[in-house]
Amino acid sequence: MSLLDVENLRVTFPTRQGPAEVVRGVSFSLGRERLGIVGESGSGKSQTGRAILGLTPAPGVTTADRLSFDGIDLRNLGARQWRGLRGKRMSMVMQDPKFSLNPVMPVGKQLMEVLRTHGASRAEAREKSLAMLEAVQIRDPERVFRAYPHELSGGMGQRVMIAMMVVSEPDLLIADEPTSALDVTIQIEVLRILDRLVTDRGMGLIFISHDLRLVSSFCDRVLVMYAGRVVEELKASELHQAQHPYTQGLLNCLPQIDEDRYPLPTLDRDASWAE
Amino acid sequence: MTMTRDWLLSDRPVSRRQARLGQIYRTWLDFRTNGLAMFGFLIVLALVLVAIFAPWLAPHDPLLGDLNHTRLLPPLSEGYLLGTDDQGRDILSRLIHGSRITLAVVALVAVIATPVGLLVGTTAGYFGGWVDTVLMRLTDIVLAFPKLILALAFVAALGPGIENAIIAISITAWPPYARLARAETLTIRNSDFIAATKLQGASAARIIWKHIVPLCLSSVIVRVTLDMAGIILTAAGLGFLGLGAQPPQPEWGAMIAGGRNFLVDYWWVATMPGLAIFTVSLGFNLLGDGLRDVLDPKRQK
Amino acid sequence: MVSNTLGGRRGALWLRKIASTLGTVAVTFLGLLIVTFLIGRVVPVDPVLSVVGDRATQAQYDAAYQALGLDRPLVEQFWIWLQKVFQGDFGTSNLTTRPIAQDIARVFPATLELATVSIVIGTAFGIPMGVWAAVRQGKLVDQVVRVVGLVGYSAPVFWLGLMGLLLFYFKLDLISGPGRVDISYEYDFTPRTGLFLLDTAMQGAWGAFGNVFSHIILPASLLGYLSLAYISRMTRSFMLNELAQEYITTARVKGVPEWRIIWVQALRNAAVPLVTVVALSYANLLEGSVLTETVFAWPGLGQYLTNSLQNADMNAVLGGTLVIGAIFVGLNMFSDLLYTLLDARTRNRT
Numbered sequence: 001m002s003l004l005d006v007e008n009l010r011v012t013f014p015t016r017q018g019p020a021e022v023v024r025g026v027s028f029s030l031g032r033e034r035l036g037i038v039g040e041s042g043s044g045k046s047q048t049g050r051a052i053l054g055l056t057p058a059p060g061v062t063t064a065d066r067l068s069f070d071g072i073d074l075r076n077l078g079a080r081q082w083r084g085l086r087g088k089r090m091s092m093v094m095q096d097p098k099f100s101l102n103p104v105m106p107v108g109k110q111l112m113e114v115l116r117t118h119g120a121s122r123a124e125a126r127e128k129s130l131a132m133l134e135a136v137q138i139r140d141p142e143r144v145f146r147a148y149p150h151e152l153s154g155g156m157g158q159r160v161m162i163a164m165m166v167v168s169e170p171d172l173l174i175a176d177e178p179t180s181a182l183d184v185t186i187q188i189e190v191l192r193i194l195d196r197l198v199t200d201r202g203m204g205l206i207f208i209s210h211d212l213r214l215v216s217s218f219c220d221r222v223l224v225m226y227a228g229r230v231v232e233e234l235k236a237s238e239l240h241q242a243q244h245p246y247t248q249g250l251l252n253c254l255p256q257i258d259e260d261r262y263p264l265p266t267l268d269r270d271a272s273w274a275e
Numbered sequence: 276m277t278m279t280r281d282w283l284l285s286d287r288p289v290s291r292r293q294a295r296l297g298q299i300y301r302t303w304l305d306f307r308t309n310g311l312a313m314f315g316f317l318i319v320l321a322l323v324l325v326a327i328f329a330p331w332l333a334p335h336d337p338l339l340g341d342l343n344h345t346r347l348l349p350p351l352s353e354g355y356l357l358g359t360d361d362q363g364r365d366i367l368s369r370l371i372h373g374s375r376i377t378l379a380v381v382a383l384v385a386v387i388a389t390p391v392g393l394l395v396g397t398t399a400g401y402f403g404g405w406v407d408t409v410l411m412r413l414t415d416i417v418l419a420f421p422k423l424i425l426a427l428a429f430v431a432a433l434g435p436g437i438e439n440a441i442i443a444i445s446i447t448a449w450p451p452y453a454r455l456a457r458a459e460t461l462t463i464r465n466s467d468f469i470a471a472t473k474l475q476g477a478s479a480a481r482i483i484w485k486h487i488v489p490l491c492l493s494s495v496i497v498r499v500t501l502d503m504a505g506i507i508l509t510a511a512g513l514g515f516l517g518l519g520a521q522p523p524q525p526e527w528g529a530m531i532a533g534g535r536n537f538l539v540d541y542w543w544v545a546t547m548p549g550l551a552i553f554t555v556s557l558g559f560n561l562l563g564d565g566l567r568d569v570l571d572p573k574r575q576k
Numbered sequence: 577m578v579s580n581t582l583g584g585r586r587g588a589l590w591l592r593k594i595a596s597t598l599g600t601v602a603v604t605f606l607g608l609l610i611v612t613f614l615i616g617r618v619v620p621v622d623p624v625l626s627v628v629g630d631r632a633t634q635a636q637y638d639a640a641y642q643a644l645g646l647d648r649p650l651v652e653q654f655w656i657w658l659q660k661v662f663q664g665d666f667g668t669s670n671l672t673t674r675p676i677a678q679d680i681a682r683v684f685p686a687t688l689e690l691a692t693v694s695i696v697i698g699t700a701f702g703i704p705m706g707v708w709a710a711v712r713q714g715k716l717v718d719q720v721v722r723v724v725g726l727v728g729y730s731a732p733v734f735w736l737g738l739m740g741l742l743l744f745y746f747k748l749d750l751i752s753g754p755g756r757v758d759i760s761y762e763y764d765f766t767p768r769t770g771l772f773l774l775d776t777a778m779q780g781a782w783g784a785f786g787n788v789f790s791h792i793i794l795p796a797s798l799l800g801y802l803s804l805a806y807i808s809r810m811t812r813s814f815m816l817n818e819l820a821q822e823y824i825t826t827a828r829v830k831g832v833p834e835w836r837i838i839w840v841q842a843l844r845n846a847a848v849p850l851v852t853v854v855a856l857s858y859a860n861l862l863e864g865s866v867l868t869e870t871v872f873a874w875p876g877l878g879q880y881l882t883n884s885l886q887n888a889d890m891n892a893v894l895g896g897t898l899v900i901g902a903i904f905v906g907l908n909m910f911s912d913l914l915y916t917l918l919d920a921r922t923r924n925r926t
Contacts, residue, residue, distance in 0.1 A: 416607030
């Protein structure tokens with residue numbers, strides 16, 4: 001049985017000009033594997049991730065024909081049941097630790113909060129949190145534990161974020177552009193940490209990014225999204241066999257080291273792809 | 276009708292006037308959807324109309340009453356809708372005439388304080404350096420004084436009276452506008468179009484007056500509108516303390532002070548002018564709130 | 577990386593911040609002194625006449641004129657006045673014939689007590705109301721809080737005071753009327769701190785405590801309402817800002833209960849700018865009680881000031897203005913420094 005089943009997922013926001021559908025009938029299923037979702041900004045990839053966690057922001061509405069996680073129907077879950085799932089069995093790493101960590105709470109307290117919320121004792125939560133900081137290769141866990149987020153660099157912050165989201169050993173982890181806000185050199189390091197944690201603990205991972213190459217090197221399968229729809233699903237190893245012109249366009253945009261290209265290719269967009 | 280509307284909402288205005296009127300019309304359409312703000316707008320409109328037509332609207336003389344027959348009549352007496360005061364004067368007529376004083380205070384303070392604030396703020400922001408330091412330090416000093424106390428001290432020094440009250444309130448009112456205008460100027464100062472104007476040889480005065488002031492204006496106007504309620508309350512407070520308009524002027528604050536002495540038995544004498552002050556300053560607050568939502572680009576998402 | 581030098585650098589920044597704040601305050605305070613002094617000089621009241629009386633001979637008048645130093649240049653007069661002010665000498669009140677500093681020390685506790693009870697009421701109701709309005713943005717609760725705030729902004733406080741007295745004292749007889757305490761209770765306790773609630777409670781004079789409370793509750797509630805209007809509005813806007821932040825989503829992803837997200841995570845962040853708002857409201861209460869004190873015959877600084885004004889007792893007016901101005905400046909500085917101390921993010925940015 002698959003871990004996550006999504007069928008005909010739709011996210012709609014009311015606007016003055018009438019409802020705007022930002023996710024328009026996305027379907028996929030996920031086992032304990034690494035699935036990448038690629039698309040440009042506004043393609044609905046992030047909203048797909050949030051909808052799975054039931055975190056579509058206020059006026060937005062999520063509907064789906066099927067949205068089940070490990071046999072649990074997520075569509076009509078109460079607030080209490082959601083809290084039991086979030087943080088414990090499914091969680092999400094967000095883009096920029098500068099914004100996604102609470103600025104006035106010490107890092108350790110924020111880490112412990114996950115475990116405390118789900119019933120761990122204070123001592124147990126502390127011990128596990130410190131161990132987790134070590135697992136994301138933080139050399140001085142005790143000091144980072146007491147630090148405030150603004151005292152950490154971006155790479156450190158993102159490792160803390162990952163630690164926080166993995167500490168309760170969830171079955172499903174969604175990573176929404178987890179390295180986009182980081183320097184390139186640190187990106188690889190953070191990705192390696194993420195990769196190892198996911199592999200070791202056998203989690204299902206949804207990796208959301210705009211970076212096709214990054215996603216294909218990191219995931220088993222790739223969904224390409226455009227204007228709220230999945231336009232193509234591929235095995236990462238068969239990327240070069242992409243059929244859809246949008247995916248080909250994305251691939252074409254990647255710079256090649258042995259090629260001098262002039263003029264630079266532009267990404268064509270066809271209105272019919274959105275249909 | 277639809278023709279005018281289309282002309283106003285056109286995507287391609289052919290003249291500057293059309294563009295400007297169209298902008299105003301769009302702002303108005305936006306503003307009209309805000310019920311509370313419209314309510315405030317109507318109150319302020321009513322105040323202006325009542326002030327203009329006071330002599331025709333007031334059923335009785337505001338200053339002279341009939342001491343023998345009409346002293347302290349309760350509200351809803353025949354011919355005296357809101358009752359009369361201790362000198363037999365019709366309270367409604369006094370309120371109607373008093374609206375002129377209230378409007379005059381608000382208008383004069385706005386006319387005096389806004390240009391001063393704009394001038395100080397834009398000059399400080401545009402020139403920077405020691406000019407900025409001196410002007411802003413001055414602004415901070417005035418801001419450091421509690422408003423009512425400073426106004427009290429000035430009125431005490433200048434002598435009681437409505438003119439001096441207006442001057443005193445104006446003196447306390449300009450610093451926030453100067454700060455606001457300075458902040459806006461700082462964001463505009465280094466933009467390319469100012470540099471372009473400079474290259475064309477425009478003088479500093481011209482740049483400030485023609486390019487910077489118009490851009491600061493809308494946020495300052497919002498701030499002034501929001502302050503008007505406060506100005507009305509301060510003026511009424513001065514009147515209440517006997518430092519504003521002098522008797523027998525029908526100033527609302529002074530009327531409350533007059534009614535205070537027989538509050539228990541003749542409650543309406545002090546209550547009615549208070550309601551008038553409350554209504555008008557609520558109107559300005561609602562209007563200012565609505566204007567801020569519509570005009571302030573930083574609040575629009 | 578966690579920086580080793582961070583602590584040291586932050587300490588230096590903190591010192592520099594204090595130094596610059598103190599510098600600003602010094603300049604502002606000097607301006608305050610100059611303005612006050614100048615107001616005192618343009619008054620149409622003749623200071624000599626108020627000393628010697630209007631039956632004095634020309635010789636007596638001239639002697640007093642010189643004794644007051646009025647024949648010297650304005651700058652020198654200012655210098656002399658400045659020295660006196662720094663020694664706590666604001667001159668003598670014509671009205672009470674006591675030194676003004678003494679008068680102010682006597683009436684200040686009444687104002688302090690009123691303002692303190694008011695700010696407690698304003699904060700205790702204003703912050704939860706603002707939080708509630710932000711959480712239910714656009715809903716009925718939000719509208720109600722908004723209207724309650726606007727009414728507070730729009731109503732003249734002296735009128736509200738009169739209406740309150742009329743209703744709760746004269747008609748319903750639920751509270752005590754004007755003044756701080758009834759004469760029958762006045763000798764049940766000794767005013768040590770001048771804060772009567774504190775004095776009566778410490779001396780166990782509970783009858784008097786009840787009486788003092790029934791006097792202070794109405795004026796304090798009214799002033800509290802005014803600061804509530806401001807505090808709830810600011811709380812709402814700070815909370816809306818915080819609730820839209822990404823760390824709130826993080827907390828939801830973690831499964832943190834909603835009440836904890838609102839009252840612990842978001843409010844703790846909103847609290848940083850709120851401290852400034854509360855401090856400013858407090859300063860405003862200390863000065864804004866002038867009208868309230870007049871209405872409630874509250875023997876505080878505000879009433880002292882208006883009494884002096886109405887009796888053209890200029891020394892007292894200027895002394896009072898200076899003291900209130902100084903408190904205002906002081907509280908402003910305090911809130912500014914507190915903000916820097918509390919807000920990790922401003923430290924990070926500098």
